[in-house]
Amino acid sequence: MPFVNSKLLGGPLFIILTPSARGERDEHALFYFWSWKAETTLKINMGSTRLLVLLAAALLLATTFPAARAQEETDHEEEFTYISGDEKGPEHWGKLKPEWAQCGAGEMQSPIDLSHERVTLVRDLGYLDHFYRAAEASIVNRGHDIMVRFDGDAGSVVINGTAYYLRQLHWHSPTEHTVDGHRYDMELHMVHESAEKKAAVIGLLYEVGRPDRFLQKMEPYLKMIADKEDREEKVGMIDPRGARGRASVYYRYMGSLTTPPCTQGVIWTIVKRVRTVSRYQLDLLREAVHDEMENNARPLQAVNNRDISIFRPYPHKRY
Structure with missing residues (x-):
């Protein structure tokens, strides 16, 4: 035949x-x-x-x-929402699909509150050794967030001797993680993957203030993909070092992805220094996604018995 x-x-x-x-x-x-x-x-x-x-x-x-x-x-519909009480809202994610079960049953879920009552100082964690470089990238409207996907080699960060390669970054508003119960205005996630397909995410917190220089470069493209799910545009060479910054103090814990399927075993690094983003930039990010996704932060999850560490360098000493 x-x-x-x-x-x-x-x-x-x-x-x-x-x-x-x-x-x-x-x-x-x-x-x-x-x-x-x-x-x-x-x-x-x-x-x-x-x-x-x-x-x-x-x-x-x-x-x-x-x-x-x-x-x-x-007829396409969103697979999940951030609306509390909605049939596809965060409290129901674990029941929407069998492969999303960890969203409801997992005991190492993210985000969490980084309470200093539970944080332990661990200087042996060392500085974050990142080796980022400029690479070709695209900006994508995924409906629930805006993502910058690196189509070329954007470099890596080394954690516990393992290299995790930067794949993409995206924004949540307001922040998903809180510090001593305080929620900031925006959170950037830099998503990395090792050769063994293990995930490591670096999170940066923002409050409204001066414009963020990295986002300033994205503004023209954000307008192009605003409210257009699955729309993507090439943005040329993007240097992730502009997003990462140089702050040294950070929190570390084991958690999960904050969107379905909520896969656990993710190494989380949350930079302590809070950066700034302008109100205009924040509104631009919110307006670019679907109306029901403007507040795209998952509720806090139980810490359970997890360790939360913080790294602070010794005064006047470089690792």
Whole structure:
């Protein structure tokens, strides 16, 4: 049974040739066109020429199936929301899909409150050794947040002797993590992945004040993708060092992703120094995502018995 992979039908198109009962030449045969995705069969009785039939079949398929795909895209709904009490809200994430079960049952979930009553000073953690570099990037409106995806090698950070490579960064507003119960205006997540596919996230906290220089470079692109889910634009070479900054003091704990599937085993590093972002920049980020995602911060999760460490360098000493 010959077939071709048809972009028009979104799947393989099988062509079945059935000779006529009288065994006449193949231009009198019956051709059946069938697509598993279209779930339909087109039966065409060959007349004078094979070319006429193929053109007719192509025209028929082109005028019928694309409308079905357009309708499918129109009916798309968000898989989760941040609205408390909503059927797809944070308290229900763990029940929406089997693979999201850890969102409800996991005991090492993020975000958490970084309470100094529970924090232990651990100087042996050492400075964050990051080796970032400028790389080609794209900005993407994911509906629930705005992400800068690095399409090239943007460098890495080394944690406990393992290199974690920077894959993307995105923003939450207000902050997901709190410090002694205080929630700031915005949080940036720099998401890294090791060769073994383990995750490490560096979080930076912001309060309204002076404009953030890194976001200033993103402003024209934010306007281009505003309120357009899955829209992405190339932004050229982006240097993540402009987002990371140089602060040395940070918190460290083991947690999870803060969006479904809430995978655990994530190494979290939250920089203690609070940076600033302008009200205009904050509003630009909020307005770019869907209306129900303007406040895209997951509620605080139970700390349980986890250790929370803080690194402070010795005075006048460099590691």
